[in-house]
Amino acid sequence: MAAKDLTKVIEFIDIEARCQALGCNVPTGFAILPRNFESAASKSDLIHEDTTPTVRALFAEKGIVETRIEQDGEKLPYFEENSYEWIGPIIFVGATVFSQNPNLITVGLGVVSNYLTDYFKGRIGEKNAKISLVIPQPNSKKYTRINYDGPVDGIKDLEKLIKEVRRGKVKK
Amino acid sequence: MTKIMDLTQRCNDLIKDAVEFTTKCQSHCFITRDKKIQEQLRDELNPRIQACSTLKTEAIEASKESIANALLSVEFIFKAVYNDLSVWIALKEDKCDDAWDHLITAQGFVRCAMKSHSNLTGLENYSRRLHDVERIVFPGQIFVSSALVVKSYTCSICAEEYGECGHVVGRAYMGEMCSKIPKGITSVDHVGVMRESDPQDKRCRAVTSRDGGNDRDTLTWRTVEKEANRKDTVEDATYAMTSIILRANREQGI
Numbered sequence: 355m356a357a358k359d360l361t362k363v364i365e366f367i368d369i370e371a372r373c374q375a376l377g378c379n380v381p382t383g384f385a386i387l388p389r390n391f392e393s394a395a396s397k398s399d400l401i402h403e404d405t406t407p408t409v410r411a412l413f414a415e416k417g418i419v420e421t422r423i424e425q426d427g428e429k430l431p432y433f434e435e436n437s438y439e440w441i442g443p444i445i446f447v448g449a450t451v452f453s454q455n456p457n458l459i460t461v462g463l464g465v466v467s468n469y470l471t472d473y474f475k476g477r478i479g480e481k482n483a484k485i486s487l488v489i490p491q492p493n494s495k496k497y498t499r500i501n502y503d504g505p506v507d508g509i510k511d512l513e514k515l516i517k518e519v520r521r522g523k524v525k526k
Numbered sequence: 527m528t529k530i531m532d533l534t535q536r537c538n539d540l541i542k543d544a545v546e547f548t549t550k551c552q553s554h555c556f557i558t559r560d561k562k563i564q565e566q567l568r569d570e571l572n573p574r575i576q577a578c579s580t581l582k583t584e585a586i587e588a589s590k591e592s593i594a595n596a597l598l599s600v601e602f603i604f605k606a607v608y609n610d611l612s613v614w615i616a617l618k619e620d621k622c623d624d625a626w627d628h629l630i631t632a633q634g635f636v637r638c639a640m641k642s643h644s645n646l647t648g649l650e651n652y653s654r655r656l657h658d659v660e661r662i663v664f665p666g667q668i669f670v671s672s673a674l675v676v677k678s679y680t681c682s683i684c685a686e687e688y689g690e691c692g693h694v695v696g697r698a699y700m701g702e703m704c705s706k707i708p709k710g711i712t713s714v715d716h717v718g719v720m721r722e723s724d725p726q727d728k729r730c731r732a733v734t735s736r737d738g739g740n741d742r743d744t745l746t747w748r749t750v751e752k753e754a755n756r757k758d759t760v761e762d763a764t765y766a767m768t769s770i771i772l773r774a775n776r777e778q779g780i
Contacts, residue, residue, distance in 0.1 A: 407679060407689020407706065414692065431712060434674045438724035473696050476637035476649065478657040479724070 360504030361515060363524050366488050366497040367392050369446060376400070378423040383451050384462065385421050386410065387444040387488065389433055403443040404434040412465045418458055421448065438477075440470055440506075442485035444499070449490050452520065463510050470506040481506050489520055498524075533584060537593050540581060541645060544600045547574065551607045552652070554614075557663075561618045568611040575604045582701045592643075594701030599643035602703075606635035610656065617663075622745040623733065626664060630728045632656055634777035641779050642698040660728075667744060668732040670769045671718045671725035677710030682778075696779040703778040717771050726780065732767040741766070 369387075373380045376397045386409060388400040413420060424430060435441055451458055466485070474481040487500045498519050502512055518524050551567050582597040609632035616625035636653045639646060679688035682705040688695070693704045718725075719732075734741045734750045741750045744767075 401675065404676065404679075404706075408695055410689050411692060411694050415694070429678060432676045432679070433715065434676050434708070436671045436673065436726045436730075437718075437720075438726060469694065469696075472641060475640040476633075476653040478654055 360502060360508055361512070362501040362503075363515075363519060364499050364501070366499040368495050369488065369490070369497055370495065373423055379421070379425055381421040381423055381446050381448050383421045383448045384413065384418055384458070385423055385446040385448065387423065387446050388430055389444065391444065400430050401433045402430050403441055404432040405441060406432065406443045408469070409443055409445070409466060412469055413462060416461050416465050418462055418465075439480075440473060440483040442466065442483060444486040444488055446488045447516070449492075452489075452492075459516060460510075460513055463513055467506060467509040470509070474506060483509060485509060487512065487516060489516055491522065492520065530588060530590065533581075533588060533590065533593060536581060537585070537596060540578060541596065541600055544574065544578070544604065545646070547571075548603055548607045551611060552655075555607075555610045557614060557617060559614065561615055564611050564615050568608055568615070571604050571608045571611075575601060575608075578604065586701050589700075591700050595698040596643045596645045598698055598701045598703065599639045599646055602635045602639035602642060603646060603649070606632045606639065606652070606656075609635065613659070613663075622743070626667075626731075626745060627729050629656065629660060629664070633660070633728075638703055638778050641696050642703060664745065665747075667728070668735070668767070668769075669720040669723075669725045669728060670730045670732065670771050671720055672730070672771045673715040673718065674708070674711050674772075675713045675715055676708045677712055679706035680709050682707055705776070705778050705780060714771075717769075719769075727773055727776065729773050730770050732769045734768045736764070736766040741768070 370380050372391065376394070378397065378400075386402065386406050388394065389403050390399065390401055394400045410420060445462070447459060470481075470483055482504060483506050484501070484503045486502070488497055489500070490497050500512065500515060500519060502509065515524065547570070551571070554564055554567055578597055578601045582594050582601065585591075585593040585597060609628040612628040613625045613632065616622070616628060633653065633656045636649055636656060640649050640653070680686070681688040681691045681693050683693045683699050683702055684691050688706040693699060695704050695706050697704050732744050735744050736742075741752060742748065743750050
């Protein structure tokens with residue numbers, strides 16, 4: 355199954371400006387964005403998906419360093435949906451990842467995909483996951499969001515779509 | 527070295543017995559089987575669970591993680607079968623709510639067994655069988671899912687803040703399954719009624735449903751008397767239901 359069929363590519367807000375407006379750190383590499391990053395009225399309203407700490411642990415295990423938007427010692431609450439499907443966070447992939455170590459994208463998607471295969475062990479029926487990726491467009495202040503909603507095994511195929519979006523080859 | 531070999535041997539013997547005994551138990555997980563036989567088998571599981579736990583402690587003391595996790599997997603499958611037998615016993619005692627809860631608990635334990643270690647085979651089929659029982663033995667249920675705002679999570683393995691400690695939910699560490707424990711539920715954002723999808727915990731469901739002015743138990747379809755102290759917001763509502771929206775004891779590894 356092609357990942358593209360299960361994905362939606364849309365424009366995203368200017369991360370740098372939004373972080374500054376909220377009083378958050380501006381991420382440069384990988385960062386996990388709160389679920390209401392675009393709409394929160396203030397920093398105190400920001401809230402992460404409850405899967406965020408798991409993704410953070412998985413990334414840390416693979417040596418993927420996160421440039422967090424939270425300042426040191428700052429903690430955001432978590433939103434727990436308690437649904438059957440796995441609702442992943444919005445993962446920002448900063449420009450330095452593309453310029454310095456693009457293979458970390460493969461590693462990151464792989465570790466999440468492998469984790470979810472184990473997570474859904476013994477579950478009968480559809481094993482669906484939702485995850486979003488935000489990537490910067492080169493030489494601009496524009497950002498693109500890729501929303502994935504589909505079977506777990508489609509996550510690792512998102513890498514190809516990320517590259518196409520980065521090259522500006524996908525219509526929004 | 528001899529001590530480790532002995533530990534490995536006793537673990538293998540226990541697994542062999544577990545496979546034989548749980549297979550025997552599963553052959554009695556039917557409505558037609560005699561209740562006394564089912565109760566007897568269920569009672570025989572308790573010392574086995576205890577023996578498994580004792581051997582696991584030895585494996586932990588010897589720092590043999592793979593053996594400890596294999597024994598954790600066996601422990602989970604014993605508990606799954608215990609709950610499976612309890613489904614049929616509860617049905618015969620006309621305790622349909624209990625039967626439902628045992629079934630969902632059994633499904634969860636099978637998932638935990640599969641996540642803990644790959645030593646036991648045939649669990650995929652067992653999982654499918656329990657799913658079939660849900661569909662065929664029980665009427666379709668309306669599930670409920672609560673969206674919560676949680677301040678933070680504690681790791682069940684190390685009691686540190688989950689996400690910062692390095693452990694990952696759903697993985698077994700030295701004979702223990704990692705789970706994230708909510709610490710400080712600050713609000714309930716919404717409660718969703720799920721007609722076409724499933725919640726994480728199927729024990730959260732509508733337990734009564736209004737039909738022609740009567741509140742009926744969703745499993746037995748018996749009329750349920752309104753509790754004396756309950757106040758409906760809309761007294762003459764055509765449709766109303768009472769639901770379990772949250773359970774404190776969650777499935778491990780989530």
